[in-house]
Amino acid sequence: MTETTADEVLAELASLDDPQFRKVNAKHGDDHGVNLGKLRAIAKRLKTQHDLARSLWATGDTAARLVALLICRPKAFGRDELDSMLRDARAPKVHDWLVNYVVKKNPHAEELRNSWSADPDPVVASAGWALTSERVTKSPDTLNLSGLLDVIEAQMKDAPGRLQWAMNHCLAMIGIEHAEHRPRALEIGEHLEVLKDYPTPPNCTSPYAPIWINEMVSRQPAS
Structure with a gap:
């Protein structure tokens, strides 16, 4: 069984992009059009894959980053890596999920909170x-x-x-x-x-x- 690639996930997300969802999300500052239920279903199917999560994050695509935050290992990120990710998390939903799903579970959370x-x-x-x-x-x-x-x-x-x-x-x-x-x-x-x-x-x-x-x-x- 071959491992799923970031390009394959991007293609699947692109096929699910809905102009109506994109329009609604844009009102909240989020630049993607994928129904979050379908996005979560992709993440559930992929399960935990930290290397894939890093690759998806690196694409800069908002929907891909949301999937990345659901399939990563929160405790595997370093302090400086999380700091860089937060500063690069432009979309509000990515920012919120990064803080709530990843940083809160990371051993550097208190240090990052203070800084x-x-x-x-x-x-x-x-x-x-x-x-x-x-x-x-x-x-x-x-x-x-x-x-x-x-x-x-x-x-x-x-x-x-x-x-x-x-x-x-x-x-x-x-x-x-x-x-x-x-x-x-x-x-x-x-x-x-x-x-x-x-x-x-x-x-x-x-x-x-x-x-x-x-x-x-x-x-x-x-x-």
């Missing part, structure tokens, strides 16, 4: 804040939550879009997960009014932090 959070590139910084939100939820012991709230209060209002979104998510997670910081998190959200008017579909929770925090806390079991 990315203070990066002058707001898109890179947003990845650092996404990793911080993960720690706020799962391993907050050594985090300075008050310090994080200080930074959010001072910088979130004027932060560029993706960075603002990531900082707002962190604000909400602090408010939801840590009752002792909840009043201040709510106060910051109410004062800054970030995403207050964000259009939210019916039956979905608003990303406006005070609404988000109160809604999720109301769902928590009584202690």
Whole structure:
């Protein structure tokens, strides 16, 4: 049985490209037209193939990079390699999957979180804040939550879009997960009014932090 090549995967992805999906994805900054269910099916069939993943990433093709992130070995990437990949991840979906499916599972995640959070590139910084939100939820012991709230209060209002979104998510997670910081998190959200008017579909929770925090806390079991 011959191994699948990057060119074969690219050809299959090209055959699945749908102009309607491409049009919808373009609104979110993603330049591909492959249904994600079909893309995931390709990755499921390929299973884990780290060398192929590297080859697909090297093509620069957005759909191919999404497949790469699903078939790679997250722990096999070096710190500098992940840093380069993030800075080269232009499409928002590639950026999100790289952070959530790969970096979070990599042994260099904490080191990258620290360096990315203070990066002058707001898109890179947003990845650092996404990793911080993960720690706020799962391993907050050594985090300075008050310090994080200080930074959010001072910088979130004027932060560029993706960075603002990531900082707002962190604000909400602090408010939801840590009752002792909840009043201040709510106060910051109410004062800054970030995403207050964000259009939210019916039956979905608003990303406006005070609404988000109160809604999720109301769902928590009584202690």
